[in-house]
């Protein structure tokens with residue numbers, strides 16, 4: 001296993017004080033996701049216009065972070081959902097932050113990019129609870145640990161942060177691929193202890209207030225996949241388990257466990273099901289008390 | 305009117321005293337007419353109650369627009385003795401708040417998910433005609449709120465529950481309650497009404513004094529607790545239900561499951577009326593009534609003799625070993641004509 005130290009320095013020549021113009025193409029992509037997520041395309045034109053106007057809103061300035069990235073070698077994995085029970089998804093090698101983005105890091109991002117301050121944020125990019133537990137625009141919540149994961153951040157904000165540090169959000173497949181690992185193996189799905197551990201972790205409340213990296217890393221050297229926060233992925237709403245979680249939608253996507261576990265090993269599916277269920281309840285501008293994110297990057301990007 | 309129609313009409317008349325459409329009171333036409341009833345006036349916030357209380361009867365009022373506020377929460381509360389369990393609830397109680405409406409009412413249901421919830425939740429009301437009983441419209445992330453509107457058109461007593469994935473876990477953690485849809489004119493007045501819901505719990509020890517959900521036991525349908533109103537002793541001791549000799553008691557009983565069918569019985573009483581499965585058919589002189597998981601019954605009985613009457617699931621190990629036991633204390637004058645110690 002190779003460990004890369006991918007410090008993003010503010011003075012690195014490529015990223016130095018760049019203002020990244022988001023293309024209309026990306027705008028359109030955001031629009032589509034936003035529209036689908038908001039379940040109403042009535043105001044499509046209105047939103048498009050405002051997104052075009054808001055171009056500078058999503059432009060971001062670089063700033064320093066020193067999170068270590070781990071190289072994930074990639075491979076094949078069987079998704080929790082599948083139209084074909086034998087179908088495997090290929091995950092290309094990529095880099096992933098070893099831990100979620102922290103309060104301190106997000107504070108630095110907001111300082112460098114005042115358009116993402118709580119008082120400046122546009123509603124289409126984050127709902128009313130965006131960073132709402134912060135004392136002020138530039139002061140973390142009372143008693144919050146600087147090295148606890150940031151929460152109450154929208155998908156737009158997470159994406160903007162990732163852009164600012166020259167990275168991106170992991171895809172759902174990348175995230176789930178890493179989530180298969182326990183401390184000693186790439187795929188621990190069939191180990192009951194591993195499965196039970198995840199389920200137990202998910203049931204703990206208020207774990208988002210703990211500092212990052214206090215638990216044991218997994219096979220890839222990645223910390224905190226399950227024990228602190230739910231995490232945004234780039235395509236969080238690509239698999240929807242809707243509110244009617246017992247409907248034919250199961251069959252549409254052939255979700256492996258549906259609502260009913262049939263054996264002890266299905267405990268794993270309970271945990272995965274909870275994860276997919278949570279993601280399905282999200283809209284891109286949602287900000288939630290136990291939802292944070294970490295960044296990823298493609299290996300080709302880093303070798304440039 | 306043919307003989308075939310007379311019997312259902314009589315039943316409807318007996319049950320609801322509302323056989324007003326003399327000639328065509330079949331199920332379909334009464335459903336149609338409830339759908340056509342107009343709910344007038346400004347929306348009002350509905351009175352909702354925690355078990356064993358129920359809201360005031362609807363009486364003679366016309367259909368209304370009602371707002372029902374429910375909040376899904378994940379809380380630690382006492383399940384038995386000094387042990388706590390991590391319950392998932394509607395309005396912080398197991399069962400969730402009792403909702404009482406009449407046919408023709410339009411209900412705007414607000415489902416809020418507490419900001420400190422770990423999971424998304426939703427609600428499926430068996431009283432609703434529509435996708436998922438509302439679940440399709442109420443899948444709600446922590447800290448968010450969903451709203452959907454339905455018209456109550458089928459009188460009866462219905463279970464509601466969370467249907468978020470994984471469904472068995474949400475129900476096993478206590479996410480269920482009852483909604484009563486009264487017929488036009490209301491149910492016949494009685495002296496006392498109580499709300500009781502059975503549910504079983506599958507546990508493992510999480511830490512000292514705290515239990516949490518055990519999926520393996522749930523899958524094996526082997527509960528540690530079978531309880532009325534989500535807590536051992538919820539209807540015992542200081543919480544014993546009360547009545548006076550000569551009063552008629554109506555129990556709204558639901559079964560949240562998630563797995564077991566209840567054989568509901570009151571030791572020392574015979575149910576004068578049972579609204580079978582919470583629906584329109586009324587049975588009489590019933591000793592034990594079956595309440596399926598995800599189902600209900602309304603039972604009525606007049607108490608004639610003072611004393612303590614024990615409510616049980618007559619699958620009797622559940623009562624004496626797993627907690628499915630409660631009491632009604634009846635006070636008043638002895639009634640030796642009906643019951644006395646000793647011989648003639």
Ligand SMILES: [Cu+2]
Pocket residue numbers: 376392424425426466467468474479
């Ligand atoms: Cu739920």
